[in-house]
Amino acid sequence: MRARDALRFGWTVFAAAIALAPATALAATPHIEQADLNGDINNVMSSYMQNAVSRAESDHADALLVVMNTPGGISTSMDEIVTSLLNSKVPVIVYVYPSGARAASAGLFVAQAADVLAMAPGTNIGSAHPIQSTGEDLTGDLGAKVLNDAVTRVRSLASMHGRNADWAEDAVRNSVNIDAEQAVRLHVADLVASDIPSLLSQVDGRQVPRTGGSLTIRSANGIVDDFPMPVWQVFLNALIDPTIAALLIIVAGYGIITEMSNPGLILPGVIGGIAAVLAIVSLANLPLNVAGALMMLLALVLFIADLKAPTHGFLSVGGVFALVLGMAFLINTGPIGLGVNPIVSLVTALITLGFFAFFIRKVLAARRQPAFVGADSMLGALGEVREEISPEGLVFVGGALWKATAASPIPAGSPVRVVGRDGLELKVARENGVAGGETKEKS
Secondary structure, three states: OHHHHHHHHHHHHHHHHHHHHHHHHHHHOOEEEEEEEEOOEOHHHHHHHHHHHHHHHHOOOOEEEEEEEEOOEOHHHHHHHHHHHHOOOOOEEEEEOOOOOEEEOHHHHHHHOOOEEEEOOOOEEEOOOOEOOOOOEOOHHHHHHHHHHHHHHHHHHHHHOOOOHHHHHHHHHHOOEEEHHHHHHOOOOOEEOOOHHHHHHHHOOOEEOOOOOOEEOOOOOOEEEEOOOOHHHHHHHHHOOHHHHHHHHHHHHHHHHHHHHOOOOOHHHHHHHHHHHHHHHHHOOOOEOHHHHHHHHHHHHHHHHHHHOOOOOHHHHHHHHHHHHHHHHOEOOHHHOOOOOHHHHHHHHHHHHHHHHHHHHHHHHHHHOOOOOOHHHHOOOEEEEEEOEOOEEEEEEOOEEEEEEOOOOEOOOOEEEEEEEEOOEEEEEEOOOOOHHHOOOOO
16 A cells, blocks of 8 residues: 555656656746837837836846937937836847847937947947937036036946947947947946847846846846737827927828818818927927927918908918928928928928818809809799789799899790899899790799
């Protein structure tokens, strides 16, 4: 009996070991989470990166891999990302990748905040002199203040990770830029890696200093889970574009004007309202030029006025010129060339001209139409004489008999046209060469 129990216990232990073996092996495999810092550094990117850090911490990842390719961006958003990376509870690896990518301007600060900075061959880093959102240099006391703050910050970031603080300062003061190999040679970056597996193999076992004690990176043969920016953040990020902002303003104008011209359609007003809100979101993150915005507003006012006033399209032509100029100056471009695409501006202007020309044609055609109600609705109507007019008689017009007068006698059965009205009495004239069959009815 004891032998049987011992045998049963042995099989149980064996089965448990077999069942736990995959889980043990999986637990031993490093887990790396990836975030993609691709594009401008703005408030949307900042939110995405902060969420990536929080997720890596809650998932107990072995490291957070930030794959970077950025021309820079807003300094406040950069500060938020830097602070988040510095306080991450998991090791942070920034990898400037793929070939052709860069860590420029604000990207240099984010890169220097990483525990490990790696670069792929054919990438570059630097050009971090602070400028205004318009692309212009900061001058005077404000410029000196911002520059000194940026220098101190980048030196601190480089020094705390054992990198070349002097070069980092030079990149901020003089916008110097170097490639991956030079960056490693000058101790600006830690290593060059051709791809992600190679990078993870090289940094495995590396000790990274932290204020609360060093962390050890476990990354060799690790499983990399990529968490790209969610669709809703991609949408918000796409809005932060001068051309998109201008187009949203135009769509908002189309919708609102259509709703004003045709009350009760509802859909154009809803679309216009949504576009207006999205335009505000977009412009809130761009260096708006007030003169350009006022010019676009003037264009919309001219278009509306042309629908109300008999100017035969002249105001719409002026509105198109105002629209083109407004889109050209909507964003305060400065020397960096940020602005609305000129081709898009011209195409939009032509489409807008066609849009309002269509409306104006409809309005003018409506004005030429005879009235369908009221006293004037009878003017120009055809009828038939039912009782000889000499000088008074009866005519059949619009489905009813009317008392009528004429300048000369008109025999019964003759076609006539209404040329005037005095109360319930019509003034008619003989309609020569026009058959009265169009309105002829039996009473």
